[in-house]
Amino acid sequence: MNFTFYLNQKISRLAWFFVYASLGVFCVQVHAGSPLQGYVMQIQMTPAVCALDASKQKQRKCLEGYSLTITGLLPETSSSNCSTTSSATLSPLQAKVVARVMPEENARIQLWQSIGGCVPMNASQYFRLVINLAENLKIPADLSGGDNKSVTQSNLRSQFIRLNPSLPADGIRFNCQSQSSRSKPLLTQLQVCYSSNGRYRECARHVVSNCPTNFTIKGSY
Template structure:
């Protein structure tokens, strides 16, 4: 019995050593990725969730954000992304203060650095500077500057409005993501120099036909 078990273990190890090479090549290494996804979160949808009420910086009664940054994520063209490349969770307070106007959550800032920023090959200061630069390169369509309660735009038009507002942006560079029937995020694909590029595999629209972007909270 022990000999048979040893044989099974040996065969299993041999199998993994021959088939696992592709996995090893995909091991997350800082700076090894193909392009970025800049994810812009529609704040009214986020703040409508019960679990979001504990974030007064973004969802307090006096906070009227529209599109804010969810993250800047390194991506692989073939699909997937590197994550948690180091255990570093430290973000300088000055960097947090500079980033809060467009990413209004300390917890989110720290989480994005640990999960995504550590895989860019940048330090925390340069990563969040890159986020701010990426955000500044995107023109938010005028239709979304107001979060008045009467705002209601079909999800199918959100992508078109972003493309119209941003020269060089194409439908292949944008993905709209919804939570049930509410637009939650717009994801824009950018190269390492922050120019617009076509998205890779699995960065696609995820919305129902009847989904809308609204400001109701």
């Protein structure tokens, strides 16, 4: 099951036509001498985050029961300042598509303002890339249920590799957080690494995992 289909199976054909019809523009921009080393997509395990962080519990992603959300597609670059003053405004149709995986508009604007200066495209093209990568990433069944589930890191990694054959074993990282010192850690975030042309690649050393061998996937909030 792919990421965006899992989030909302009712997305319109017109919306996806808009996304894919625009990908050619992105391809021209990316190959125009970009200094990027790659990207890291950060995927949030929303029920776990909602349970752990009271400040987020009134956000749309928690109130509407999102299971997976994207918090960013971060450029890997040597630049120390990636901020931009360029507009993060999207057309109503594109904003609706992006909201399937990034439901908080303010968070999308803040993300673009913080990283837009280090990507070779405008905001519209950047968020099309986010959607395209999300659509192509296949999500294991262990992450698509509504029940809590105990898993091993090695087994979950194997599921990702089986569903996404071009994803290298070292191309995904898992991050966890515990509710208390006595509880098993909850999976809170996945990090998937890409080259600058959008293909999977091994993660750089600075992209780390902190999950133990065994952890819990929280199925609902």
